Amino acid sequence: MAMSAPTLSIIVPTFREAENIPALVARIEAATAPFDGRRALLIVDDASGDGIDRVVAGLGRDWVTLIDRAGPRDLSGAVLDGLRAARGDLLVVMDADLSHPPESIPDLLAALEAGADIAVGSRYVAGAAIAEDWGGGRHLNSRAGTLIARLFTRLRDPMSGFFALTRATFENAGPLAPIGYKILLELLVKCRPARVVEVPIRFADRAQGESKLTLGQQMRFLRHVGRLLRYRLAP
Numbered sequence: 542m543a544m545s546a547p548t549l550s551i552i553v554p555t556f557r558e559a560e561n562i563p564a565l566v567a568r569i570e571a572a573t574a575p576f577d578g579r580r581a582l583l584i585v586d587d588a589s590g591d592g593i594d595r596v597v598a599g600l601g602r603d604w605v606t607l608i609d610r611a612g613p614r615d616l617s618g619a620v621l622d623g624l625r626a627a628r629g630d631l632l633v634v635m636d637a638d639l640s641h642p643p644e645s646i647p648d649l650l651a652a653l654e655a656g657a658d659i660a661v662g663s664r665y666v667a668g669a670a671i672a673e674d675w676g677g678g679r680h681l682n683s684r685a686g687t688l689i690a691r692l693f694t695r696l697r698d699p700m701s702g703f704f705a706l707t708r709a710t711f712e713n714a715g716p717l718a719p720i721g722y723k724i725l726l727e728l729l730v731k732c733r734p735a736r737v738v739e740v741p742i743r744f745a746d747r748a749q750g751e752s753k754l755t756l757g758q759q760m761r762f763l764r765h766v767g768r769l770l771r772y773r774l775a776p
Contacts, residue, residue, distance in 0.1 A: 549573060549580040549650070550629030554619035556586070558637035559593040566600055568643040575647075580604055584637070585623040587614040617719035617727065617765075624711055633705045634724065635662075640672075641703035645742045649705035658710040658734035661696060661725065662703030668741035682759070686723070689766055693773070694729050697739055701725055710734055718768060721761035730769050 551569060555562075566582065573580050582605045586593050597607040608626060610619055620634055631650055635641040645662055652660035664671050664683075683700055690699040704725050710732050719727040729737065 547630040549576045549631045550627035551582045551633045552623030553637050554585050554616050555637045557589045557591045559591040559596045561637050561639055562596050565637055572643040572646045583623045585610055585619040587619055616722040617724040620724045630708050635703045640745050642743055648740045652738040652740055653705055657736050657738040659706045659737045661701050661739045662742040663698040663739035664744045665697040666739045666741050670743045672746040690726055699726055721765045722758055
């Protein structure tokens with residue numbers, strides 16, 4: 542008996558990103574055309590109050606679902622809620638600000654098909670590129686975070702928010718308790734993937750809206766690292 546074709550779920554956490562949604566959905570729709578009828582886009586919104594519900598309803602796409610998330614605003618928590626709600630065999634996580642190119646989704650999925658447990662959209666491997674207008678401060682923050690993440694992984698871009706993983710990998714995770722904005726690091730530690738592949742992407746600056754990176758978020762990242770260290774060192 543022939544095996545059924547895999548299904549795809551794309552999880553996008555949002556906070557005040559309504560103006561980016563029409564372009565994002567259009568580009569995802571084009572990039573994932575081979576999954577027509579087998580795809581779902583889950584937009585997990587942290588009580589933005591920016592009319593994102595009207596924007597999503599106006600798209601008229603039955604494969605796009607808005608999840609209104611209750612509780613404290615937290616990007617990692619939103620992603621985790623989306624992953625738990627997803628039903629796809631293949632899971633993709635990406636930002637809504639158009640810095641992550643939807644056109645690279647097929648490359649991430651190809652890496653999974655070739656045997657990777659997690660495929661990371663990387664800014665720092667051969668063939669990757671970063672927008673020239675990405676500020677020096679953001680470069681510094683990214684590199685500092687990458688250096689700290691060396692406690693857990695040798696990936697070139699463990700700070701990426703654009704990645705794909707198989708459902709089997711996600712379901713293999715230990716207790717997930719992320720905080721802050723770097724859910725990938727949590728999954729790399731807790732899912733124990735045997736093979737992780739970095740896929741080069743062209744990283745753009747956000748299209749609309751404002752960056753959510755704050756000093757508070759940076760402190761939450763350090764708390765998250767502390768949690769992961771305790772998890773790794775636990776008997």
